[in-house]
Amino acid sequence: MAIKALRGMNDIFSPEIHVWQLVEDHARKLFALYGYEEVRTPVLEELNLFVRSIGETTSIVEKEMYSFVDRKGKALALRPEGTASIVRAYIQNERAQSDPVARYYNIGPMYRYERPQQGRYRQFHQIGAEVFGIANPRIDAEMIHMVDQFFQGLGIDDLEIELNSLGCPICRPGFTKKFSEYLDSHQSSLCEDCHRRTQKNPLRALDCKQETCMTLMKEAPSIQDDLCDECEGHFDTVLTHLGHLGSSFSVNHKIVRGLDYYLRTTFEFTTSQLGTQNAVAGGGRYDGLVRLLGGPNVPGIGFAVGMERLIELILLKQKITPSVLAPTVYGIAMGDAAHELMIQVAQSLRRSHIFVEIDYEGQSLKAMMRRADRRQTPWVVIMGDEEVNKGIFILRNMGTKEQKEIPMGEVQQLPQRIKT
RNA sequence: GUGGCUGUAGCUCAGUUGGUUAGAGCGCCUGGUUGUGGCCCAGGAGGCCGUGGGUUCAAAUCCCUCCAGCCACCCCA
Numbered sequence: 001m002a003i004k005a006l007r008g009m010n011d012i013f014s015p016e017i018h019v020w021q022l023v024e025d026h027a028r029k030l031f032a033l034y035g036y037e038e039v040r041t042p043v044l045e046e047l048n049l050f051v052r053s054i055g056e057t058t059s060i061v062e063k064e065m066y067s068f069v070d071r072k073g074k075a076l077a078l079r080p081e082g083t084a085s086i087v088r089a090y091i092q093n094e095r096a097q098s099d100p101v102a103r104y105y106n107i108g109p110m111y112r113y114e115r116p117q118q119g120r121y122r123q124f125h126q127i128g129a130e131v132f133g134i135a136n137p138r139i140d141a142e143m144i145h146m147v148d149q150f151f152q153g154l155g156i157d158d159l160e161i162e163l164n165s166l167g168c169p170i171c172r173p174g175f176t177k178k179f180s181e182y183l184d185s186h187q188s189s190l191c192e193d194c195h196r197r198t199q200k201n202p203l204r205a206l207d208c209k210q211e212t213c214m215t216l217m218k219e220a221p222s223i224q225d226d227l228c229d230e231c232e233g234h235f236d237t238v239l240t241h242l243g244h245l246g247s248s249f250s251v252n253h254k255i256v257r258g259l260d261y262y263l264r265t266t267f268e269f270t271t272s273q274l275g276t277q278n279a280v281a282g283g284g285r286y287d288g289l290v291r292l293l294g295g296p297n298v299p300g301i302g303f304a305v306g307m308e309r310l311i312e313l314i315l316l317k318q319k320i321t322p323s324v325l326a327p328t329v330y331g332i333a334m335g336d337a338a339h340e341l342m343i344q345v346a347q348s349l350r351r352s353h354i355f356v357e358i359d360y361e362g363q364s365l366k367a368m369m370r371r372a373d374r375r376q377t378p379w380v381v382i383m384g385d386e387e388v389n390k391g392i393f394i395l396r397n398m399g400t401k402e403q404k405e406i407p408m409g410e411v412q413q414l415p416q417r418i419k420t
Numbered sequence: 421g422u423g424g425c426u427g428u429a430g431c432u433c434a435g436u437u438g439g440u441u442a443g444a445g446c447g448c449c450u451g452g453u454u455g456u457g458g459c460c461c462a463g464g465a466g467g468c469c470g471u472g473g474g475u476u477c478a479a480a481u482c483c484c485u486c487c488a489g490c491c492a493c494c495c496c497a
């Protein structure tokens with residue numbers, strides 16, 4: 001094979017593409033009910049946008065970005081996630097001037113240079129949404145519930161919703177310090193990775209999968225004991241409101257997200273059916289981010305759904321069976337004169353929004369019929385010299401094998417005939 | 421980035437202890453009906469056996485490199 005797609009980057013074809021479209025469609029319709037509008041931003045941004053927002057010491061920034069310099073030496077990067085770009089766009093376009101409150105959603109590819117495995121790709125797609133300008137914890141609950149609705153609507157009803165509060169710049173440092181000290185006092189029993197984490201990002205040790213570390217984490221200080229009154233109140237409201245909305249969830253103080261900008265509410269939607277890549281959606285609040293990136297002091301919250309993972313789940317659970325679209329009418333013409341007329345018949349039907357596919361390649365009637373059958377079409381229009389001379393065409397019902405001769409003049413009535 | 425498993429036709433897979441023209445099923449094409457589909461029957465096309473190198477008289481088969489997929493770590497969607 002001459003040229004192959006890059007590692008971890010996939011082509012998406014028929015039948016799966018229909019599932020993609022269905023999912024995207026579902027998202028657009030549902031999000032619109034909550035007041036979200038789509039935004040489209042470039043996939044390429046200044047490298048610095050991601051370094052500053054996601055955090056210099058996160059593994060995304062340290063080793064997973066597709067970054068390079070352009071012809072003039074400017075450092076660029078393909079977006080590894082969507083929030084930073086949307087925040088940048090919100091600031092740059094002065095959206096807060098007229099009204100700081102805004103709800104956006106976006107759908108598109110993201111890029112991370114990781115070792116691919118099932119549910120993890122170098123180019124992957126997210127459906128994400130962001131809300132700016134609302135500090136009220138009820139929006140946190142509403143957003144999480146909307147994501148829940150999103151999955152329910154696709155027949156995915158067994159995801160685990162896990163929530164946590166990461167505290168805020170007022171209370172988190174105290175906890176982080178306490179937690180670091182705990183790690184230090186147990187250095188000897190920590191795994192190699194957690195040693196490293198102790199320096200750079202101690203909280204990550206919370207979701208280490210090494211058994212010794214896991215048992216150690218059970219005894220570790222928990223963030224919930226150190227939340228300041230405001231954070232605690234915020235989190236409580238999120239929980240009770242989410243309960244009122246009818247979403248079932250659990251609180252997990254170990255969920256730590258890999259992006260530095262999160263604070264207070266964070267959440268994940270996980271499945272047990274996709275192996276180790278179990279997060280199908282995740283998100284959280286990022287109140288300081290807009291200001292950090294040079295904008296006004298506007299709070300924010302967002303989430304992202306992993307398309308590939310969601311679609312793998314859908315296919316796995318057979319909630320939606322991907323199928324190729326079948327033409328309602330399949331046109332078979334033999335000879336130039338018949339082809340001329342076939343085009344007219346087809347156009348007439350298409351004007352009535354009927355899906356017509358004409359066979360241009362079949363070498364024999366038999367071959368074309370075989371293809372019509374394979375395409376699972378219910379109706380076939382057949383035309384040859386005989387029919388042309390008689391001013392008719394044959395309409396064949398593939399199910400009953402009945403066929404009728406229809407005068408060319410009655411093309412207008414075809415749509416009704418086909419519907420019954 | 422680390423460790424493990426894997427790579428033969430479009431798909432799913434056979435392929436003996438290395439042995440000469442690499443197979444099956446499904447799918448595809450053609451014929452059995454100068455113009456009628458599914459089933460059946462017959463025939464056919466399609467493989468640099470992932471890539472490059474090595475061992476050997478001889479490699480799909482043994483060894484190494486690289487590439488890709490999968491699994492775990494890591495990370496997260």
